[in-house]
Amino acid sequence: MSAPTIDHTLDEILNLAALHFKVPREKLAPDDDFFKTLGIDSLQALDLLTRLEHHFRIELPDYELQGVSDFRTLANRIQARL
Amino acid sequence: MSDFKGRTLSWQIVNGAIEVALHRDPCNEIGSLMLDELEKFAAALPGLGNEVHALIVHSTLKAGFSAGADLRELFQRAQQMEKGAALRGVRKFLERIHSVMNALDAAPLTTIAAVHGVTFGGGFELALVCDIIIADRMARFCFPELRLGLIPGFGGIPRLKRDLGNAVVRDLLLTGRSFNVMKAQQIGLVSQIAAEGEALRVARATASQVGKFDRRTAAAAKAFVKPIPYEELKREIDIFCDLYSRPAVEEGLRKFVEDEGVQPYLP
Numbered sequence: 001m002s003a004p005t006i007d008h009t010l011d012e013i014l015n016l017a018a019l020h021f022k023v024p025r026e027k028l029a030p031d032d033d034f035f036k037t038l039g040i041d042s043l044q045a046l047d048l049l050t051r052l053e054h055h056f057r058i059e060l061p062d063y064e065l066q067g068v069s070d071f072r073t074l075a076n077r078i079q080a081r082l
Numbered sequence: 083m084s085d086f087k088g089r090t091l092s093w094q095i096v097n098g099a100i101e102v103a104l105h106r107d108p109c110n111e112i113g114s115l116m117l118d119e120l121e122k123f124a125a126a127l128p129g130l131g132n133e134v135h136a137l138i139v140h141s142t143l144k145a146g147f148s149a150g151a152d153l154r155e156l157f158q159r160a161q162q163m164e165k166g167a168a169l170r171g172v173r174k175f176l177e178r179i180h181s182v183m184n185a186l187d188a189a190p191l192t193t194i195a196a197v198h199g200v201t202f203g204g205g206f207e208l209a210l211v212c213d214i215i216i217a218d219r220m221a222r223f224c225f226p227e228l229r230l231g232l233i234p235g236f237g238g239i240p241r242l243k244r245d246l247g248n249a250v251v252r253d254l255l256l257t258g259r260s261f262n263v264m265k266a267q268q269i270g271l272v273s274q275i276a277a278e279g280e281a282l283r284v285a286r287a288t289a290s291q292v293g294k295f296d297r298r299t300a301a302a303a304k305a306f307v308k309p310i311p312y313e314e315l316k317r318e319i320d321i322f323c324d325l326y327s328r329p330a331v332e333e334g335l336r337k338f339v340e341d342e343g344v345q346p347y348l349p
Binding site: 041042043045046047050051053054059061062063065066 | 109145199200219220222224257258259260261262264265345346347348349
């Protein structure tokens, strides 16, 4: 089975983030700063990372998130593990 | 003292198991007050022996099991002392926490850590003294000490080496990365994974199971398979104190405590 496309991965991230942090999906855009848009701190960002790892069945070291604050870059990091 | 309600933790006996609940906001940071209460518990434990067959340690806080050492207290106290006194204070604190950890590690009953969320640093070390770790699917483990120019100081390295392969220990220590419960079970750290919020329930079921067996036999089996690395634990304190005395560590702690932009749970 081939890996999903980056657009599909990005879409799944936005859906998961919207659902878990109870933010309307239409308010999230790929280039948004997820800390600001979701209103989260580093503890909640870690929570999001754990949920994404479970969802995509991957291991994504947290240091891969250094300097990452937008959904699109996050999607690229995840895509590289699929 | 079969039950106790403290400011940072409480304990009570439930169905033949002692349940120690950690509840110091925001995430059970282990500072002097929690150390005092952990010492109280360690002192009470031998007296509870005949009534119970298991010990469960868990947290009632949403954020997680424990974020580890109270770095704010560590930094602020050090600022109030001359360097030599601060270092002596740190060594004394470590010796006290080691004494508690060693007592829990050697306890002649089955010990279970029921963890969720952040299980970092000293919190991870508290879980490691237990015989069995049960984690809910949102648990996350980490030894972040290298980020501050330190090593784990509450006994984590010798205990991790006791339980896991050396390559895994090197990976976790040298990258300082956090990892999830799937990885934790894969490497042999976590015994069972519970659904989110269900770790304590699963721990209680496990405690009930271990309660079916002769306690003296279980204690003998545990002592046989679970050596306590006393010499390495002492060496860990020496290495920690040696590293702690460096200016880079003070600077790392200052940044952690004073920088508004710091993200304490991310590297």
